[in-house]
Amino acid sequence: DTGVSQNPRHKITKRGQNVTFRCDPISEHNRLYWYRQTLGQGPEFLTYFQNEAQLEKSRLLSDRFSAERPKGSFSTLEIQRTEQGDSAMYLCASRSGLMNTEAFFGQGTRLTVV
Amino acid sequence: AQSVAQPEDQVNVAEGNPLTVKCTYSVSGNPYLFWYVQYPNRGLQFLLKYITGDNLVKGSYGFEAEFNKSQTSFHLKKPSALVSDSALYFCAVRAGASGNTPLVFGKGTRLSVIA
Numbered sequence: 744d745t746g747v748s749q750n751p752r753h754k755i756t757k758r759g760q761n762v763t764f765r766c767d768p769i770s771e772h773n774r775l776y777w778y779r780q781t782l783g784q785g786p787e788f789l790t791y792f793q794n795e796a797q798l799e800k801s802r803l804l805s806d807r808f809s810a811e812r813p814k815g816s817f818s819t820l821e822i823q824r825t826e827q828g829d830s831a832m833y834l835c836a837s838r839s840g841l842m843n844t845e846a847f848f849g850q851g852t853r854l855t856v857v
Numbered sequence: 858a859q860s861v862a863q864p865e866d867q868v869n870v871a872e873g874n875p876l877t878v879k880c881t882y883s884v885s886g887n888p889y890l891f892w893y894v895q896y897p898n899r900g901l902q903f904l905l906k907y908i909t910g911d912n913l914v915k916g917s918y919g920f921e922a923e924f925n926k927s928q929t930s931f932h933l934k935k936p937s938a939l940v941s942d943s944a945l946y947f948c949a950v951r952a953g954a955s956g957n958t959p960l961v962f963g964k965g966t967r968l969s970v971i972a
Contacts, residue, residue, distance in 0.1 A: 749900075
């Protein structure tokens with residue numbers, strides 16, 4: 744068990760560019776979550792997968808955001824036409840399918856849009 | 858809708874003194890409650906959880922939390938604070954009836970332990 748891994752750790756991009764982040768969950772976890780955290784705030788839910796199925800999307804997830812989890816393993820989060828307001832820490836978490844289990848978080852990808 | 862309130866943005870405590878970080882929640886049905894800690898530029902680390910059973914739950918690094926259903930609270934406590942406990946603490950809730958709902962977090966409380 745190597746924990747939840749996120750890449751890259753940091754990304755600086757120019758406004759209008761597209762960016763993609765990757766999350767590798769703990770291998771036996773079938774549930775995967777993406778959160779966004781801005782300075783001084785708690786993590787805000789973006790979207791959630793059970794295996795390869797995307798089951799829920801927050802209203803925070805505009806049409807410029809898309810997430811995938813092909814084959815129910817790793818997941819990617821893409822932001823198209825980035826805006827300065829997208830600057831945040833993007834956190835990925837995974838947990839097993841048992842109802843009483845906690846989620847394990849990766850170290851996050853910090854996005855800065857300049 | 859689920860929600861979590863952490864009424865204190867900052868808690869200061871002297872090393873060796875007991876600490877309390879407050880959390881209240883709102884959820885339909887039975888709550889699953891969690892505390893996480895975040896160090897600078899890091900992800901969240903799980904501390905402890907309440908699912909069912911004993912209202913006092915013990916977790917990592919000597920932390921414990923008390924579930925109070927009538928007050929809808931889940932305060933985090935530690936009998937003797939360490940300087941290394943200084944970090945950002947988040948309370949989170951999930952509705953227990955469904956295993957599919959994501960965690961909802963509070964805004965966090967910054968704990969500062971002074972030597």
